[in-house]
Amino acid sequence: MNDGINSKVMKVNNALLVLETIMRRGPIARNELTGLVGLTQVSVINVTNALLEAGIIVEVGRANSGNQGRRSMVVDINEHAFYCFGMELSVGKLVCGLGDARGRLLQFEEIKFPSRSSAEMLLDKVDELVEEFLKNNQIDKRRILGMGIAVPGPLDVQEGIMINPPNFPGWKNVPIRRMLEERLGFRVCLDKETNLAALAESFYGVSVGYKTSFFMSLFRLGIGGGLVAENNIFHGFCDGAGEVGHMTVESSGRKCGCGNYGCLETMIAEDYLIEQVRHLYKIGVEIERPEDIDGITLEEIFERSSNGDDVCEDVVKQTAVYISIAIGNIVNLFSPEMIVLGGPLPEMSTQLVELVADRIHSKKYPSHCKDIKIVKSVLGPQVYVKGAIALAEKTFLSYVLPENF
Numbered sequence: 353m354n355d356g357i358n359s360k361v362m363k364v365n366n367a368l369l370v371l372e373t374i375m376r377r378g379p380i381a382r383n384e385l386t387g388l389v390g391l392t393q394v395s396v397i398n399v400t401n402a403l404l405e406a407g408i409i410v411e412v413g414r415a416n417s418g419n420q421g422r423r424s425m426v427v428d429i430n431e432h433a434f435y436c437f438g439m440e441l442s443v444g445k446l447v448c449g450l451g452d453a454r455g456r457l458l459q460f461e462e463i464k465f466p467s468r469s470s471a472e473m474l475l476d477k478v479d480e481l482v483e484e485f486l487k488n489n490q491i492d493k494r495r496i497l498g499m500g501i502a503v504p505g506p507l508d509v510q511e512g513i514m515i516n517p518p519n520f521p522g523w524k525n526v527p528i529r530r531m532l533e534e535r536l537g538f539r540v541c542l543d544k545e546t547n548l549a550a551l552a553e554s555f556y557g558v559s560v561g562y563k564t565s566f567f568m569s570l571f572r573l574g575i576g577g578g579l580v581a582e583n584n585i586f587h588g589f590c591d592g593a594g595e596v597g598h599m600t601v602e603s604s605g606r607k608c609g610c611g612n613y614g615c616l617e618t619m620i621a622e623d624y625l626i627e628q629v630r631h632l633y634k635i636g637v638e639i640e641r642p643e644d645i646d647g648i649t650l651e652e653i654f655e656r657s658s659n660g661d662d663v664c665e666d667v668v669k670q671t672a673v674y675i676s677i678a679i680g681n682i683v684n685l686f687s688p689e690m691i692v693l694g695g696p697l698p699e700m701s702t703q704l705v706e707l708v709a710d711r712i713h714s715k716k717y718p719s720h721c722k723d724i725k726i727v728k729s730v731l732g733p734q735v736y737v738k739g740a741i742a743l744a745e746k747t748f749l750s751y752v753l754p755e756n757f
């Protein structure tokens with residue numbers, strides 16, 4: 353490779369680094385940006401000037417730079433520079449969002465999508481929603497940078513293929529990316545839902561500014577995980593990273609659907625927690641039972657636990673122990689700065705989140721455990737669509753730069 357090509361590649365890479373940092377952290381002063389991206393001040397000024405000239409970023413003010421009273425230019429992404437679509441496909445539903453360059457949702461819609469539907473039916477539906485959203489928001493299709501889709505695994509991220517998602521009968525090796533690109537006429541990329549939730553929080557949510565973070569989604573049945581390492585999704589071999597739900601937390605525990613025993617997702621599944629509570633009430637003497645032990649719900653268990661009910665508190669504490677074992681393993685392997693807990697369980701119980709945080713913070717090894725942030729997800733149910741938009745922005749960002757850049 354000759355020097356001319358080398359310097360061109362370096363210039364583009366620097367511009368992408370600066371641009372992505374502005375997207376994640378903006379509005380941001382140029383002197384602060386210089387510290388974050390690790391480039392010289394001159395390089396950052398040159399790149400931001402070129403991005404300003406191309407209308408991709410805008411000046412939004414001045415900030416004290418601490419440098420002999422000079423004020424540093426504050427820049428931010430131009431929200432109208434481009435737009436992206438984000439889709440979430442899961443059992444029974446299809447969610448579509450259209451976001452501006454800041455990742456703000458301009459329109460969002462959730463529709464029922466029977467999982468027995470064919471891939472062709474999905475294409476028709478997506479096509480229809482895209483046309484409707486573009487029309488409603490008066491956006492020309494040529495201004496769409498691309499679409500990201502959050503899909504259930506297993507999948508081949510590089511090739512854009514859904515391999516054989518459970519609960520989607522007849523879907524086998526579906527080249528969903530190619531099919532959508534041909535139909536829609538713009539770029540498409542895809543990833544697993546929980547990976548995208550992790551990315552969404554690091555772009556627009558609670559883990560902005562943390563280079564390495566782990567997102568754990570805690571459903572009533574099923575646990576997922578996604579790792580953002582050095583600002584990128586970590587996929588691992590066969591895109592199989594993050595499957596924290598099948599981490600063994602009790603070697604002699606219940607049998608899991610995957611064939612192993614004592615997986616996290618089977619040890620804290622809703623039916624198991626309810627079964628435990630009922631059992632403990634029935635063998636307990638002189639404890640105040642709810643009127644309808646058999647009909648007790650997960651919500652009631654969490655509520656009774658936070659009100660000091662010993663039986664429910666024991667079960668919630670044990671649940672926190674299992675989650676903490678899994679998180680402890682992740683901490684030892686990847687050393688994330690932040691763990692984000694999403695899904696219905698943390699929504700239902702702040703106590704559960706606090707118990708998990710206490711256990712992780714009290715771990716003696718590694719000593720930095722006390723500094724790891726354990727927080728709830730802040731993006732709510734839109735986290736997957738927002739992650740899909742973030743993926744499209746990140747994947748196709750080089751197309752935003754002017755041709756002669």
Ligand SMILES: [Zn+2]
Binds near residue numbers: 597598608609611612
């Ligand atoms: Zn399992």
